[in-house]
């Protein structure tokens with residue numbers, strides 16, 4: 001089976017899709033690979049490869065498939081494929097990243113006779129689509145017409161029976177009992193041709209979902225700036241986690257991964273020159289467990305090279321003093337710690353409040369001062385700067401930009417010299433996924449007025465309104 005996913009072409013693994021391919025391979029006896037599709041890929045060439053793969057004419061070593069290469073299709077069905085009728089082939093998708101070209105690919109493969117399976121983040125929401133599409137036909141109507149099976153939840157709950165496709169929406173709750181084995185060599189990328197991906201940046205799961213998503217908050221959103229004074233009401237929204245976050249809302253929070261499983265994941269990472277490749281630790285609040293992780297890794301003789309943290313500002317501010325001890329430990333083990341992505345998102349208090357970020361500009365300033373102090377003290381052990389490879393969040397434009405928010409943002413960037421080390425090369429426009437709390441906000445505006453906002457795949461173009 002092929003699991004298709006969005007990919008940038010950079011040498012990073014894709015944990016969810018690679019775990020799924022490993023599970024299919026080892027537990028369901030379905031040989032599987034992940035193919036990361038880059039933007040502007042050649043669809044004709046990809047479809048040619050897909051035909052070869054499912055005809056059993058491709059093997060991981062690039063030779064014609066022999067009896068050792070079993071395709072998830074008609075040509076050579078292994079005994080555990082009895083659930084498939086002769087001629088049936090399954091193509092799986094994960095993490096579409098809102099890309100319409102990937103949605104067209106699903107459609108095309110379905111037309112070509114494949115059973116199409118969608119898993120990964122937002123699979124349930126993207127399958128179902130937005131509500132009230134009869135009254136609002138411009139809304140995203142979901143992927144029901146092209147996806148045969150949508151699976152939400154941990155892949156280890158997927159069975160061969162599910163793949164028969166009797167049920168189209170399979171909805172399982174996340175639990176701590178996850179299959180987390182990864183064959184890091186099962187991923188390829190595709191632009192013009194299939195390329196084996198030599199993964200140089202792995203991922204290790206430490207927390208299942210985001211703990212911040214457990215803190216529901218309420219905020220009152222004014223209409224987009226260009227509609228002020230035109231009869232659009234202010235609306236009160238309740239958000240679980242950050243208001244634009246679709247992932248936390250979809251997944252919730254289910255606690256930390258057991259220590260043994262954490263160690264097993266790190267042990268399973270590929271090595272280079274006697275050390276494990278750098279990895280991103282998936283946990284929005286990683287600092288509380290980082291010291292123990294380093295100690296346990298040393299005790300288990302797992303030689304790490306670099307840990308990248310995707311971390312919230314409040315975690316850094318709450319544990320600034322713990323970081324001294326942690327970084328000393330990391331230095332003694334010759335491990336680099338990088339704060340690779342801190343979700344600052346804005347340098348304006350009003351926008352931070354609209355985003356339900358749970359932090360203020362004062363918190364951000366305190367956090368950045370801590371980072372700069374740690375850099376002075378720990379040098380190359382501690383990385384956080386843009387020129388060291390970090391990419392921190394800065395959302396702009398937003399629907400609420402006006403002269404006041406722009407001035408406050410620019411003043412804070414200048415006053416606190418964020419342009420020196422923190423500011424990314426490019427800001428990111430506010431993205432509204434249809435299943436985020438902001439998606440609810442847009443739909444409430446559409447219900448209360450004659451205004452509609454256009455849709456682009458799974459995203460809502462808040463900057464592109466029209467009158468019904």
Ligand code: SF4
Nearest residue numbers: 210212241242245248
């Ligand atoms: S954006 Fe990050 S911190 Fe905010 S809810 Fe989502 S995962 Fe959590």
